[in-house]
Amino acid sequence: MAFAAMAPPVSRWMSAEELSRLAEMRAEQRAEQFAAGRWLARRLLAVTLGGDASEWMLSAAEDAPPVATHSGGAVGMPIFVSIAHSGDHLACAVSDMPVGVDIEALQPRKHLGTLIEATTTEAERAALPELIAGGDDEARMVAFFQLWTLKEAWIKCHGGSLFQTMIGHVVEAVPAPLEAANGLTWRRKDAVLALAAALPVGDIDLPDAMSWRLVSRETVD
Incomplete structure (x- = not known):
């Protein structure tokens, strides 16, 4: 997936929770989709709400949508994130209200x-x-x-x-x-x-x- 190749090494910006989940993925395409989606979400959060993409943290529970927080605590409102992928296609949305x-x-x-x-x-x-x-x-x-x-x-x-x-x-x-x-x-x-x-x-x-x-x-x- 081209977008995954554009992201910095995951060790520089993924949380320990995300890295642990990524390590469990045996299929290369699934791992690339996960990394690309997480980086796209951070880029979108930075463009929409400010800060650098690497300053945004995402939870990584497998059975729940990611929750976004800023490392500097600059954003006090809940931030809702949704990520989707299909083959080489990738989509992401962030909002101050629930979104899918x-x-x-x-x-x-x-x-x-x-x-x-x-x-x-x-x-x-x-x-x-x-x-x-x-x-x-x-x-x-x-x-x-x-x-x-x-x-x-x-x-x-x-x-x-x-x-x-x-x-x-x-x-x-x-x-x-x-x-x-x-x-x-x-x-x-x-x-x-x-x-x-x-x-x-x-x-x-x-x-x-x-x-x-x-x-x-x-x-x-």
Whole structure:
């Protein structure tokens, strides 16, 4: 991964907790993804909130999103971080409110129709006619990955089980005006990127983004 190669040696900026977790990774690609994501997060924290990238510390619990702190204690508010990777693709978001990000490479899936039927609701299929069989295969795949990445981003923001969220339809996502949206998706060549936030993202005006409203099914039903 090119971004991992751009980072300084990990011993200069990773915490002991992160280095321990990195050492346990046997797959080279997974280790590179981990290092690249952690460095990207620090760069983004430095650009957004100040300080040098190496001054930012990230927790490294395997079952929880990273928590960011500044070594100088200059930032008193909670900082939420989300990191995602898929193959050579990498994404990161930092915010002063809970946030989740996901990215997926656009690759054909076997039994896509069955996956769509199992993981989407009637309202989602009605809002996205591209999901229906018989149309443009690429548009159908993109629509599926938009919903999939949105729901994975929602899990990272709110917590929950991947299986229960996807198969149990815990959350529903439909296109919405930006001022009412709490989710965004982008198509970037051979990948789809999604962002989910705890509050509306109306002040995030990014080109080419599609805006969505994600609602808990407890609220819908």
